[in-house]
Amino acid sequence: MSDAATIPDADTIPDAARKLEWAPRGAWAELPADGHLGTPGAAGTTITARNGLGIASLIAAEGSDDALVQALKTRFGLDLPSTPLAVRSATHALVWAGPGQWLLVADDRSGFADDLQALSGLAAIAEQSDGRAALTLSGPKIRDALAKGCMIDLHPSVFPIGAAALTSIAHIGVHLWRVADGPDGAVFEIMVARSMAGSFWSWLSASVAEFGCTLAATGRG
The missing domain is CATH 3.30.70.1520 (Heterotetrameric sarcosine oxidase)
Structure with a gap:
């Protein structure tokens, strides 16, 4: 008698087992649900995941x-x-x-x-819609958080509204630009390769934790 496993006939496999469902997932699907990250109290930074761009x-x-x-x-x-x-x-x-x-x-x-x-x-x-991962970063402490890994000076005197740069943050290539200020000060848009989203989030979440951070699931910069 052979010990080889018997291969079931295709007609005997339940439909649920034969059909593999693939659901679209955003680049930031693993981020925590909307809420607060890091130091409790008033948040010094805000991160908005830009989905559907x-x-x-x-x-x-x-x-x-x-x-x-x-x-x-x-x-x-x-x-x-x-x-x-x-x-x-x-x-x-x-x-x-x-x-x-x-x-x-x-x-x-x-x-x-x-x-x-x-x-x-x-x-x-x-x-590139599915190949990039984008965030909007803002808040009175966002420059301090970015300064922990950003290779360029983001002071308003040298990086005004409308400025853009290709640079690296924590050894990860990023595309960064500044948009119109919000109620809490400077607002930055940032993109990374989708394959690097997890690594970038690991750095960013640690960097903003000191200042407290509000998380949002989606939105516009």
């Missing part, structure tokens, strides 16, 4: 700079930044990502495929 990298096609500038102006009302800056409208942002390169960020993925199609032929476009 449309994100694409744009690299200007040779000889199409003027046409790309006009297309972005017409469709989004945004001027293409030629220096390390971020500009935004009510629904979209353009963020400098290097010479001749930008990130296009939409607050909502609805219609984002049409946005990218409208730019076809004017730029090399790579959809």
